[in-house]
Amino acid sequence: MKRKECFLMLFALILLLVFVSLSSFAAEYPKEKVIRIFVPYGAGGGSDISGRMLASAAQPLIDQRIDVICMPGAGGQEAINFVMDQPQDGYAFLLTDYGPLITTALTEKVGYDLSDWKAVFQITEVVPTFFVKADSPIKDVNDWIAKAKAEPNVFSVGHGRYLSVPHLPLILFEKLTGIQNKNVPTTGGSEALAFVLGGHVDIGASVPSTIGATVKAGQTRALAVCSEERVPSLPDTPTMKELGYDVVLPAWYTIFAYKDVPEDRIEFIQNKFIEALNTESAKSMAKNLNIFLTPYGSKKSQEIYNATIENLKTLLSELKK
Amino acid sequence: MDFIFSVLQEAFVPEVIMFAMLGVFLGVTVGAIPGLSGDMAIALLLPFVYKLGPVSALGMLIGIYKGSMFGGAISAISFGVPGTPAAVVTMEDGYPAKKNGYPKKAMLTALYSSVTGDFFSTLLLIFLALPLASVALQFGPVEFFALYVFALLMIAFLVQGGIKKGLAAAGIGLFIGCIGMDPVIGTTRLIFGVSRLRGGIPLIPLLVGVFAVSELIIQFAKEWYRSRLKKIKELSGLSKESGYDPSKDIMSFKVYLSTLKATLIGSVMGTFIGALPGAGSSLAAYVSYGAARQFSSHPEQFGKGILEGVAAPEAGNSATCGASIIPLLIFGIPGSATAALIGAALIMQGINPGPLVFQENTLIMFSFFVVILYASVMNLGIGYALIPLYAKIAMVKSRFLFPSVFLFALIGTYASRNSVTDVWILLVAGLLGALLKKGKFPLGPLVLAFIIGPGAEKALRQALLIGGGEWSVLLKSPIAIGFYAISVVSIILLIRFQKKLA
Numbered sequence: 001m002k003r004k005e006c007f008l009m010l011f012a013l014i015l016l017l018v019f020v021s022l023s024s025f026a027a028e029y030p031k032e033k034v035i036r037i038f039v040p041y042g043a044g045g046g047s048d049i050s051g052r053m054l055a056s057a058a059q060p061l062i063d064q065r066i067d068v069i070c071m072p073g074a075g076g077q078e079a080i081n082f083v084m085d086q087p088q089d090g091y092a093f094l095l096t097d098y099g100p101l102i103t104t105a106l107t108e109k110v111g112y113d114l115s116d117w118k119a120v121f122q123i124t125e126v127v128p129t130f131f132v133k134a135d136s137p138i139k140d141v142n143d144w145i146a147k148a149k150a151e152p153n154v155f156s157v158g159h160g161r162y163l164s165v166p167h168l169p170l171i172l173f174e175k176l177t178g179i180q181n182k183n184v185p186t187t188g189g190s191e192a193l194a195f196v197l198g199g200h201v202d203i204g205a206s207v208p209s210t211i212g213a214t215v216k217a218g219q220t221r222a223l224a225v226c227s228e229e230r231v232p233s234l235p236d237t238p239t240m241k242e243l244g245y246d247v248v249l250p251a252w253y254t255i256f257a258y259k260d261v262p263e264d265r266i267e268f269i270q271n272k273f274i275e276a277l278n279t280e281s282a283k284s285m286a287k288n289l290n291i292f293l294t295p296y297g298s299k300k301s302q303e304i305y306n307a308t309i310e311n312l313k314t315l316l317s318e319l320k321k
Numbered sequence: 322m323d324f325i326f327s328v329l330q331e332a333f334v335p336e337v338i339m340f341a342m343l344g345v346f347l348g349v350t351v352g353a354i355p356g357l358s359g360d361m362a363i364a365l366l367l368p369f370v371y372k373l374g375p376v377s378a379l380g381m382l383i384g385i386y387k388g389s390m391f392g393g394a395i396s397a398i399s400f401g402v403p404g405t406p407a408a409v410v411t412m413e414d415g416y417p418a419k420k421n422g423y424p425k426k427a428m429l430t431a432l433y434s435s436v437t438g439d440f441f442s443t444l445l446l447i448f449l450a451l452p453l454a455s456v457a458l459q460f461g462p463v464e465f466f467a468l469y470v471f472a473l474l475m476i477a478f479l480v481q482g483g484i485k486k487g488l489a490a491a492g493i494g495l496f497i498g499c500i501g502m503d504p505v506i507g508t509t510r511l512i513f514g515v516s517r518l519r520g521g522i523p524l525i526p527l528l529v530g531v532f533a534v535s536e537l538i539i540q541f542a543k544e545w546y547r548s549r550l551k552k553i554k555e556l557s558g559l560s561k562e563s564g565y566d567p568s569k570d571i572m573s574f575k576v577y578l579s580t581l582k583a584t585l586i587g588s589v590m591g592t593f594i595g596a597l598p599g600a601g602s603s604l605a606a607y608v609s610y611g612a613a614r615q616f617s618s619h620p621e622q623f624g625k626g627i628l629e630g631v632a633a634p635e636a637g638n639s640a641t642c643g644a645s646i647i648p649l650l651i652f653g654i655p656g657s658a659t660a661a662l663i664g665a666a667l668i669m670q671g672i673n674p675g676p677l678v679f680q681e682n683t684l685i686m687f688s689f690f691v692v693i694l695y696a697s698v699m700n701l702g703i704g705y706a707l708i709p710l711y712a713k714i715a716m717v718k719s720r721f722l723f724p725s726v727f728l729f730a731l732i733g734t735y736a737s738r739n740s741v742t743d744v745w746i747l748l749v750a751g752l753l754g755a756l757l758k759k760g761k762f763p764l765g766p767l768v769l770a771f772i773i774g775p776g777a778e779k780a781l782r783q784a785l786l787i788g789g790g791e792w793s794v795l796l797k798s799p800i801a802i803g804f805y806a807i808s809v810v811s812i813i814l815l816i817r818f819q820k821k822l823a
Contacts, residue, residue: 042738049665049669069739070738070739071738071739071740072520072738072740073517073520073523073738073739073740073742073743074516074517074518074519074520074742075501075502075519075520076520077516077517077519077520078517078739078740078742107507108509108516108519109516153789156786156787161507162503162504162505162506162507163507182786182787182789183786184462184783184786184787185504185505185507185779185783186783187779190653190654190661191654193652193653193654194458194460194648194652194654195461195462197458197652197654198458198459198460198461199461200461200462200463200787201461201787210653212673212675213653213673213674213675213677213678214652214653214675216675216677217675217677219652285669287671288668288669288670288671289668289669290668290673
């Protein structure tokens with residue numbers, strides 16, 4: 001009796017093994033395992049939220065789970081290194097803005113070359129925006145320049161962290177116009193907003209999603225945005241370019257693959273993601289989240305990535321002078 | 322009238338009640354597990370919350386927030402391991418109280434003070450949101466620096482057994498806080514070539530390491546030593562079942578009244594500090610503890626298990642829940658990391674926190690307020706029900722308890738940022754904590770200095786940048802001068818008090 005049971009067990013086990021191996025043999029990308037997107041920031045940040053939105057829109061189309069995993073360690077380098085250590089089979093991606101990936105690589109020693117990364121899909125564009133308190137004496141950008149030229153270093157600008165997405169356009173703007181301001185780093189856009197509202201700094205540099213509600217309520221005024229075209233959520237705010245200053249430095253949240261991920265898999269993912277963000281539910285979700293969707297495929301994202309690298313290289317070498 | 326009716330109707334839908342209860346339950350549970358915290362649970366639930374209705378979603382998240390603020394006290398009192406960063410101060414007296422044989426009193430004091438503080442700050446949120454928020458905006462770098470100076474002085478109040486060792490521990494904390502990235506010019510410092518440290522030392526591994534892992538190391542060493550001497554007996558240090566007399570450990574309304582002053586001090590401090598963007602619940606707990614000690618009629622019993630020392634920080638950290646939502650709702654500036662996550666959840670629901678939030682979403686916002694209020698009552702009920710369950714865990718034999726706490730510490734630390742580096746930091750911090758404990762250094766000042774050091778540095782440097790390098794800028798704000806004045810008075814009182822003792 002016991003023997004018989006043993007045989008039965010063994011038989012069942014073999015059957016199971018055969019099924020498992022068969023099914024894994026038959027599975028095609030992306031059916032083999034869960035797709036993971038790594039984010040070099042903490043949970044709840046802009047890149048994390050846009051990643052989760054994309055994941056929830058794309059899962060039903062791919063018929064595979066997509067996990068968004070936050071690894072803020074070592075200033076974001078842990079996420080980058082982790083993706084580099086994964087098999088290059090199209091199951092691990094990096095979702096980031098240019099800060100941890102490009103700025104760090106240009107200012108410190110890192111374990112990768114910028115050309116090792118392939119842009120797969122751009123989710124959104126984040127536009128640096130300059131703003132003041134509603135009752136500020138600074139009327140507009142030209143007024144800011146005129147007053148700052150008359151008396152250098154009279155204005156202070158809260159701009160998020162050093163060399164962050166809103167800080168770099170500020171440096172570029174100061175270089176182009178030759179004006180000087182007191183640059184005050186803050187923990188992020190929220191702190192810059194609080195300091196502007198409390199009158200502790202004169203000008204803030206942040207992004208539309210952070211300041212949009214206060215602009216709408218008439219507590220702050222947006223002076224200019226640093227993108228090619230105006231931002232839908234701030235339709236009355238001119239671009240720096242319109243005003244005659246070539247300060248175009250939008251950031252993006254883009255998904256990257258490392259080195260040898262097969263082209264056909266990148267194409268598959270890119271197509272599914274574009275399809276996902278064009279659904280009505282994704283659009284309404286993005287609208288609620290204040291995410292301005294720019295669902296660009298691999299080719300266009302790569303162009304934007306390369307252009308950003310060139311921009312940052314020039315800007316950072318200017319800064320060193 | 323119709324409006325009030327529809328608000329109540331919205332707030333008391335069974336679904337909303339259910340999700341709020343689930344939130345409180347989850348909150349108390351993750352709060353009680355060292356390493357896991359409310360903001361982690363909220364972050365993990367964000368994508369699911371999108372699918373709920375706005376009031377249910379907010380009810381659940383606020384429930385987690387409130388529950389976790391109390392939950393942290395359970396492990397702080399039971400094992401001397403703070404379940405959340407905000408519960409570090411609760412441990413100062415909660416754990417000694419448990420060792421003295423009053424686990425139940427300490428727990429219930431923590432619960433009642435938490436709920437009182439939370440309720441108080443929620444009422445203020447509802448009725449005084451606007452005036453409080455405008456005071457919060459007065460806080461710029463100059464004022465923040467003064468607040469931090471005041472908080473650093475609270476170290477002096479926390480020091481047990483010798484100011485010298487306390488200051489030394491605070492110095493170590495400040496040093497650890499400097500590791501990582503310079504807050505102004507972005508270069509790395511003190512990382513000794515280890516690029517994994519370039520982001521700085523994260524709070525959770527340091528905290529769990531210094532308090533929990535160090536205790537495990539010490540107890541393990543003791544056990545090992547004893548087994549070598551072939552004297553394997555029950556550990557006496559942590560579980561004092563033998564001397565426990567339940568008849569003396571009864572919580573009554575009288576006991577609650579005796580801690581009421583401390584609770585109220587904590588509630589006021591917590592509400593105020595919670596409303597300041599970025600100050601956080603740990604700072605609120607420290608300041609509440611220091612203030613309660615200063616105004617107490619038995620300051621000498623602080624640190625030895627006095628219930629006031631449990632009540633003040635618990636009321637303080639819980640009072641930040643309601644208050645930290647004030648700047649979020651009025652200006653879209655979150656008062657804490659958890660409030661930031663709740664802000665993200667609001668945005669996902671199509672509600673933009675900011676000046677227009679009440680005009681655009683009147684019904685939802687007022688229903689949300691009702692839910693915040695009754696979530697406090699749920700916290701009381703669920704906390705009360707869970708205490709015996711979770712406190713029993715504290716009575717488990719140490720050879721089962723220690724490995725499981727260690728496992729939780731490892732998993733919780735790893736899960737908080739998915740980082741192996743953090744696990745190493747946890748272990749190193751554990752060794753450091755064990756060495757310091759052996760040398761009888763107090764650990765509270767170390768952690769406090771670690772938490773507020775970087776904030777103080779950033780505020781100082783911001784203030785100097787704005788002031789064009791003139792130090793006099795620090796005295797240009799009446800609020801800042803007020804803080805310096807209170808600090809000076811505190812020092813004088815402290816010196817007098819010590820003379821009295823001597």
